[in-house]
Amino acid sequence: MDDVKKLPSEIKSIWRLDAGINFISLLIVALIVWLIRLATSGSFKTVLTTTISIILGAALVILLIQLALIPYRWNFWTYYIDERQVQLHHGYFFRKQIIIPIARIQNVTLKQGPILHWKNLQKVIIVTAAGSSEISGIKSSEADDLKELIMKLAREARNDL
Incomplete structure (x- = not known):
């Protein structure tokens, strides 16, 4: 084992699955905030709507970044x-x-x-x-x-x- 080794390419699908699990976790958080929003009224509803939008936007951005960086991560590990x-x-x-x-x-x-x-x-x-x-x-x-x-x-x- 005197040469530099890379991780097997199968690890990429594990990393994709991990990114998907992270995305789903953030969607669940957004769903919980949405359910809380349904139970509230007044100006707090606007704050919760903004929070949901931020969570969904962050979830999508994080998913796209994680998926885009998988080839780089694999090449440099x-x-x-x-x-x-x-x-x-x-x-x-x-x-x-x-x-x-x-x-x-x-x-x-x-x-x-x-x-x-x-x-x-x-x-x-x-x-x-x-x-x-x-x-x-x-x-x-x-x-x-x-x-x-x-x-x-x-x-x-x-x-x-």
Whole structure:
């Protein structure tokens, strides 16, 4: 695994679904405000109507931005593993590079919810004493191999200290 890897393209559909869930959540908030509006009268009704419009407009803008940025997000999310470190790179406007020394890794956890399971992906969580970092979605078979590789490298690095 000496080369820079990208997330599998299946993660894009997960991100699209996530954007849709966020959109639906905001629609539910707008519906609740609309129901409150029906129960009120007077000038407060105008405030609630404006609030509903703002929520719906924000929901649509957020959905469109999230969907438009998925290709960029996928292109700029990479990871690299060698015998000394794990590097995670992500971000399109504000680049973030996380370098985790192999010797500092305490645990590697695989996590898979129903949405990731649907696309046969798993989240790889790398835990150190300082916190944790994650690789958003790796194919399940590759995630198991990645976990074993990182833990093997971590054991070897600790034995060298």
